[in-house]
Amino acid sequence: MRIALDAMGGDKAPGEIIAGAMKALEQIEDDQLVLVGDESAIHKHLDKQKYRKSQLSIVHAPEVVAMDDPPVEAIRRKRKSSIAIMNKMAAAGEVDAVISAGNTGACVAASQLRMRLLPGVQRPGILVVFPTFAGPVAVCDVGANIAPKPSHLYQYALMSGIYMRQVRNLQNPTVGLISIGQEDAKGNELVRSVNQLLRNDERIEFVGNVEPRDFFNHPADILVCDGFVGNVILKLTEGLADSLFKTIGREIARQKPDIADHFLPVVDSLYARHDYSEYGGAPLLGVDGTCIICHGSSNARAITNAILTVRKQLKFNINHKISEQLQPHPARENG
Amino acid sequence: MRIALDAMGGDKAPGEIIAGAMKALEQIEDDQLVLVGDESAIHKHLDKQKYRKSQLSIVHAPEVVAMDDPPVEAIRRKRKSSIAIMNKMAAAGEVDAVISAGNTGACVAASQLRMRLLPGVQRPGILVVFPTFAGPVAVCDVGANIAPKPSHLYQYALMSGIYMRQVRNLQNPTVGLISIGQEDAKGNELVRSVNQLLRNDERIEFVGNVEPRDFFNHPADILVCDGFVGNVILKLTEGLADSLFKTIGREIARQKPDIADHFLPVVDSLYARHDYSEYGGAPLLGVDGTCIICHGSSNARAITNAILTVRKQLKFNINHKISEQLQPHPARENG
16 A cells, blocks of 8 residues: 655644654565655755655645645645645545644545545535544534535445444444434434434444434444534544643642642543544545544654544445445335 | 522432522522422422521422423423423413423423523524533534524524623623534535624634634633534533543552542542532523523532522523624614
8 A cells, every 4th residue: 555644734744744653664574655735845854764665655745735825725825735646645545544743624635636535425414423531422523515405414424333333343333413402303404414424324333413412422333413513523622621721730739839749640541542543643534545534743652543434434445335324225226 | 580490300300400509598688499390399498598588489299391301392291290380370470580401302392482582593502511621611503503504503692692792791702603623614514504694793702713623622612513513512522531531540440449539539620620510500591581501410519500500691681682783683684
């Protein structure tokens, strides 16, 4: 397999990205990594490293999409950016997968434009696995599609099910629908329509509507929602967890300075066990190719895990399974 | 003033509700409380209490709206429930305000049906003040209106501004719009339209779009959003804070049992200072009357604060100010 990695994407690029690539190379034997980005910047970081040259190549990209560039415009104008070049290579079959911790919107736009969608898929969706204290919860979509139709969310449930079965080894993943009330009749129009679609498909282990209050108690293996709501959940969770840990730490330092040294290691160990970087990036489900979007603040460990995880996704050929499930079924059409 | 209190509403009714009413009566001299609910249940709790009889009356309500009853149906069928009776009394001018910790949807439906809307107001919205560690943040709407038009959110900004100025003594409250990206062009169609409306009104101190990641750093005094998103934020915050505190507590007990006794008081003091019960319930802004919705798990302290706060809302006659600002302005219409 050939995996393209955006050396310029994310707050810690290129240093941590390249460090993550090096660590991954130690664990993979046959696959190849392609670092895409500013050649001289990449070389500066590579010069200090040892690696098998046959497994690593560099593709120069003179432009960079900034984290706050308007996505579609950036892809249209910065044709020589790492994100644009990677996705073009994927479309041409030169690489099997692309990984970026850069501008999420630009990654989605470039993959959709270049890779196109799998047959039967109406819209791509980003699946993020939340490491809650009660177990991993996958949420789709978290921002690719902020004005979805009911059928889009229905397809996210099917695609996420395939991903969680194949890549995360879950036997019968349960699916919940994020709403503001558990009863089927609660929620906005979108949610009420999606509820019916999920309830009527035997392939989906639907547990019903899930209230955000229960999110962190692992109400289901997979939760579907519109991308605006999913993005709010993702960002609010990060912001609140950060704020709470900091505030508790500050209060302990103020009220009980003598136990502060004992408290911090506990927080660190919690962080380590429930760290997004364990989860190897978020797949953009539904494109005719493989695109993994990493958190903007990804460190080397997150990148290493993303590289190792994407190999599973390719090995189990989840795109083939998605096409099979989402393509209109001739027998059904006729029946 | 006469304030009606739903003795049957909430998880801790009627005990904590009545205890909260008693505590409030100690602090108010001229006003009257009307307890609405099952007469015998109320008397059972009142018999143990001392209070000025002239300040308290009881109105019997033989029915109760359950927390999970479908709101509109409940109000239509349970005409003798505490929520239905209270709102009817308010519409008839028999009480000046209603307070309930019961079924939120039923409160909204009953108030909208009986009190009707203020002239110029298109939809009522629930304003909740979040006690973040960086200062109070008011969010409107958190669930009254889950399919709003842009003009509804625009009106929420105006109404919330009046409320925060009058009741919370904020001089020039800033207003933010919850979105998934700070730039004006980011977000869904609703958000982009509201952004323009807020930017073009000089009366609003608009700080622009606010990302949920910054929510807990007090990005603005007031944040507006659609009721579905606002409810997700409210419930997710409660769920995550609860889950984090519990998990940290459990981890400390496991890893450092010797400091557990020192840690718990810190958490308790944090809870006490950032407790929703300090904030005296959530006003339903825009109805031609005064309706305060309390958290379902309200304790006596929350109820006491709700009673004390609603007096401010009545005293400053914020409804009059809302009508003034929201009624079509003849000069503008003609200009």
